[in-house]
Amino acid sequence: MKISANQIKKLRELTGIGIMDCKEALIKSKGDFDKAINFLRKKGENIAIQRSFLEVKEGALYSSTNDNQTFGVTIGLSCETDFLAKSKDFLDFLSMLSKISLLYNNKKNFLSSYYRGKKIQDLIIEKMGAVGEKIELKIFERIESPFVANYIHNNYKIATLVGFSSHEGINSTIARNIAMHIAAMNPIAIDEKGIPDSIIEKEREIISYQVEKENKPSNMKDHIISGKIRKFILDNTLLNQKFIKDNKITIQEYINKFNNNLKINIYNRITFL
Structure with a gap:
């Protein structure tokens, strides 16, 4: 081939x-x-474990939360060149759309909504004519929780939203630190229960293949495989990951410093590769 x-x-x-x-x-x-x-x-x-291998596209992401921080939306605009994706004009347009997106629950409703007498889809088409490149709203992701924080990486290629069970004990800075950690460390799930069986089985297959080549007794190999699977789970679940700003503690331990009863309900991490 x-x-x-x-x-x-x-x-x-x-x-x-x-x-x-x-x-x-x-x-x-x-x-x-x-x-x-x-x-x-x-x-x-x-x-690094990747969740999806999408066609590489140019574009940028922007996430926003409402004033009460009870929900947030991440939107992503694709374009043809990295030059446009990094331009102030493109990012300002994306920022404007991001604020409007908070009024809507899904991509379809957002694109068909009106802003200053024009449909959002028509605004995007107008922008295409102005910049000379195809532009498309590729991403619209919304989450709700009692407290939601957002983070946008400084290259606008990674955006995260994270929803907490309560606002009690934490402020926007603490919540943003966790959103930033998610952007940097790309966990598979919040905890072990959230990892799909298919991912564990695939990892077990890879580890078993590597260990099988070692000249060791079978019971020792089983022990090594179990240990490596456990490490894989700890390294790839949000609550068990070492906090990026202090690798002496886990995210769970960081949360417990402020509120032992606080839970992370949901998160998403969106990327333009």
Whole structure:
């Protein structure tokens, strides 16, 4: 099977692995990115867990919360060039749309709504004519909770929303720190219960493949596999991750400093790769 340079480039951007290794992985997997990444991980390459391997697109993200911080919305506009995605005009337009998006529950209603006598979709079309590039509202994600915080990474490629069970004991700075941690550390789930069985099984398969090559007794191998699975769960669940601003404590321990009864109800982390 012929593998294109663009496929190799995309896999390299997703994994950080060398060109020849990426090419080999794509050939072995017949161009399937999920299988290619599993192939690389079985070889022992240290690759961050990715939840989705979307086509790389240019664009920017913006998240906002309402004044009471009881809900938040993340929207994302795609465009054709990174130059436009980073421009002040594009980001100002995105910021304006983000504030309006708080009035609506879903993408369809938002696009068909009116702002100063014009539909949001028509405003986007007008902007396309002004900048000379195709622009599309690709992302509209809304969460609700008693207290919601947001964070936008400074390159506008990552945006997070996190919902807490209460405002009691924490302020916007503390909540934003956790939203920022989510942006940086990309947890799979809030806790172990939230990790899909399919992800655990895939990880077990990769770890078992790596351990099987070691010259050790079977019972020791089982113990190593169990230990590695446990570490995988701790490293990839939000409450068990080491807090990015203080790696001596976990996120759960950071929360407990302010309110032992506080729960994280929901979060999302949206990226433009």
